[in-house]
Amino acid sequence: MTVLFCNGQLADAGALSAALVNYGHFTSLQVRDHAVQGWALHQARLQQGTHELFAVELDAPQVLTWLRQALLQLDAGDASVRITVFSRQFDFRNPLRTVPVDVLIGIGAPAQIPPQAHTVLPVPYQRELAHIKHVGTFPLFQLRRQALQQGFDDALFVDAQGRISEGTTWNLALWDGVQVYWPQAPALRGSAERLLMEGLDVLGQPQLPLEVRLSELSRFSGAVAFNASGIWPLAAIGEQRLQQSQALLDLLRTALAQTPWVRL
Template structure:
């Protein structure tokens, strides 16, 4: 882990435990990232929203590249967390400088099919990738205890929103459907929507419609995987739909980290 370009010490990590901040997770291959600009924009927007501060995106990019160099890795998973050692929960409106924590770990690529169950759950501030992840992981834990692989969220209006840590696309037999309900709009979703070669639409999806869906896949920066079943109903078309999504992403350019 590196904070502001330097190896993180215990004092720095202690400040990060306040649990107020935001992050982005991404995959690096050959010192390059798909949707790097989207990840940096996400960090800059959330920094302004949570701290009232401006984020130097170019500096963050340099710190990401430096962390990879220190780790001696060209392929990796990165988590970039923005927090502030100057943040005081007693005075949360104060504009404070922020700190950037970069964690480097082994690369991952998700592709295995998963069976999910729908649950009524809405994240706080769903448009921000904030560090309040307790509810997400607890919903996944409960889904697994019930015999599923993960949880699919429905909002208070019984509309499909997102998965625990992923977005999803559904196919109704005619077109790709992206649920419109409030959710964290991921970088993989944005790239797929931009490059998808075929009919697609963004609209509200009622939970009752899940019985008529023919195929679905989940996506995040770690990959695309088929949703083999939702609420126990098998989706035979999910494997080829996910393969189509992976083919789309394979053609998306990778942006170098080096500034």
């Protein structure tokens, strides 16, 4: 069960009811043995989102202190963490009013990614304000639900120009047997993607950002999905089978291992 802390204290009903206004943003990460990968990327995401949604600066050192305290209080060396920035004083009737922000930290069990390859259903959709990891997640989960109803494991978004962008809660990489490709279209560019790119650079592996249309998918032989919880292979995108996804998965796991885990 996830335990919630608001501004360093166990969250009460007042804090949780304010969070239901559905205006805010967040980042998710995994903690292992009191350490994380890419903490600076998560800080940057939180700062960017706070500036865009609330026009104020986030006290990043204070957020880190609250995170450490929450993990210590729960004796959680391994955990899934979600840090949400919102404001109990935000008023949708007067959204330009400057208000202080609140920080909701959720501590849950560490994520376990199922080993089996997934099949994903391409669907026409583009997230609103795609570059912000905002809390408006209703369409993401509804599209995942519809994909499951059709016998797939998840949904993959395709924009109005036919370009592959992102999954419901994940990014993806494609593989042609030689080079790794990062599909380019309006999307949330996740911290895991940045870490994987940096790791591939260390390995000297060729990689390329590329606009990929759904109609061009046959040129690729493998695909892997990933987010802060982990990496998993894709067996198929729609009717297109992907026979070399395991090879790409092995490569990206090696790339991610190039980033050290830094103790909080």
